[in-house]
Amino acid sequence: MNSEDKxxxxxxxxxxxxxxxxxADDVMSQIGDPTSQKRNGILVDMTRWxxxxxxxxxxxxxxxxxxxxITEGNLDTDALMGISEMTIDEAYTFYE
Amino acid sequence: xxxxxxxHIEITKERSSLTEPIxxxxxxxxxxDHQAFKQLVVMHERQVMATVTGMLGDVETAKDISQxxxxxxxxxLADYRGDSRLGTYLTRxxxxxxxxxxxxxxxxxxNLNTYKSDLGTNPVIDHSASPEQLETRQLVQSALxxxxxxARAVIVLRMIEGYSTKETAEILGLxxxxxxxxxxxxxxxxKSILKQLI
Numbered sequence: 200m201n202s203e204d205k206x207x208x209x210x211x212x213x214x215x216x217x218x219x220x221x222x223a224d225d226v227m228s229q230i231g232d233p234t235s236q237k238r239n240g241i242l243v244d245m246t247r248w249x250x251x252x253x254x255x256x257x258x259x260x261x262x263x264x265x266x267x268x269i270t271e272g273n274l275d276t277d278a279l280m281g282i283s284e285m286t287i288d289e290a291y292t293f294y295e
Numbered sequence: 296x297x298x299x300x301x302x303h304i305e306i307t308k309e310r311s312s313l314t315e316p317i318x319x320x321x322x323x324x325x326x327x328d329h330q331a332f333k334q335l336v337v338m339h340e341r342q343v344m345a346t347v348t349g350m351l352g353d354v355e356t357a358k359d360i361s362q363x364x365x366x367x368x369x370x371x372l373a374d375y376r377g378d379s380r381l382g383t384y385l386t387r388x389x390x391x392x393x394x395x396x397x398x399x400x401x402x403x404x405x406n407l408n409t410y411k412s413d414l415g416t417n418p419v420i421d422h423s424a425s426p427e428q429l430e431t432r433q434l435v436q437s438a439l440x441x442x443x444x445x446a447r448a449v450i451v452l453r454m455i456e457g458y459s460t461k462e463t464a465e466i467l468g469l470x471x472x473x474x475x476x477x478x479x480x481x482x483x484x485x486k487s488i489l490k491q492l493i
Contacts, residue, residue, distance in 0.1 A: 207486055210435050211454045213428065219344045222358060223336045226365040227329060 317381055325372055332372075335381070336365050342382055342456065343389045349451035350393035352440045360396055364388045379465060386456065387466045390448055397444055438488040446481035453478055 264274060271278035285293070315323075315331075317338070323331035343364050348357040367388055368375070375384065439447055445467075452463045453474070460478075464471045 203486060204482070207482060207489070208454060210431065210489070211450065213431050214349060214435055214439075214455050215345060215457075217345060217348060217432070219341055219348075220358065221337070222340050222344070222362050222365070223333055226336050226362050226369075227333050229362065229366055230329075230332075230369045 318377065321372075321375065321377065321381065324369075325375075332369060339382060339385050340365075343385055346386050346389045346451055346456055347393050349436075349439060349455050350390065350444075350447060351396060352436050356396065360392050361389070363392055367392070383458070383462055383466060386452065386458070390452070390466060394444060394448070434489070434492055438485055438492055441488050442481060442484060446477060446484060449474060449477045450481050450485060454482075 264279075267278055268274055271283055275283070277283040282290075315334075317335070320331045320335050324335060340361065343361045344357060347360045347364070348354055351357050351360065364385060368385060375381075379387075439450065442450065448467060449463060452458045452466060453460070458466065460471050460474050464474045467474070469477075
């Protein structure tokens with residue numbers, strides 16, 4: 200082997216020990232490893248359920264506002280807090 | 296030290312660091328033991344990544360292709376009979392998927408003779424390497440990308456990964472004589488490319 204070949208071999212061997220990022224977890228996640236799924240499961244469930252939970256909360260808030268509007272006839276702060284029909288005396292009694 | 300000897304020492308080290316032999320892990324993986332399969336991935340990921348990175352140059356694409364190698368292995372686990380060493384088997388898949396990726400890129404980019412990697416956008420970054428080492432690596436990688444695909448495969452397998460001529464022939468599905476002649480031509484071409492680059 201001449202010096203040129205040796206140099207080439209040396210140069211090519213510099214490619215051998217390249218740093219790398221482990222792909223094992225990504226592979227396991229893609230093949231449906233139960234442990235990886237368990238690790239990511241809560242996050243996946245939360246992401247999946249978030250729009251439904253948010254929609255349900257909005258629906259409840261809207262229903263409560265509607266009920267207040269029907270019974271009180273308006274949506275001012277007192278009506279929302281349920282103190283629109285409270286007198287000053289009742290308020291004192293309540294706070295005592 | 297010969298490249299094949301180096302390879303043998305590395306494999307021996309790899310095996311001795313394991314609690315279970317590869318054959319046992321493959322058996323367990325076939326029975327659905329995901330931890331055993333993960334251990335196989337951990338054992339071979341460096342080798343597969345190095346092969347694919349050598350073929351493609353672009354480290355991000357190499358990561359995706361390397362993942363596909365193991366996913367393909369997982370899907371064909373039942374058919375794996377252990378006729379060839381697992382490392383050789385995975386390298387064969389890695390080379391085939393790399394060549395497919397090169398063809399796919401060529402179709403996308405146009406009718407190019409060689410795959411032009413995105414080396415400039417996704418080079419291999421090694422914070423522990425000196426600037427000179429990084430420069431050398433990039434230079435060699437750039438030269439490798441200028442080789443025809445078949446020549447590059449022979450150089451990566453024989454000279455970087457340290458496979459024997461017989462193993463390289465087995466991986467590429469070519470006669471041993473063809474590997475020898477291709478290696479000689481590829482080395483000459485690589486030397487002239489490197490001379491131009493330096």
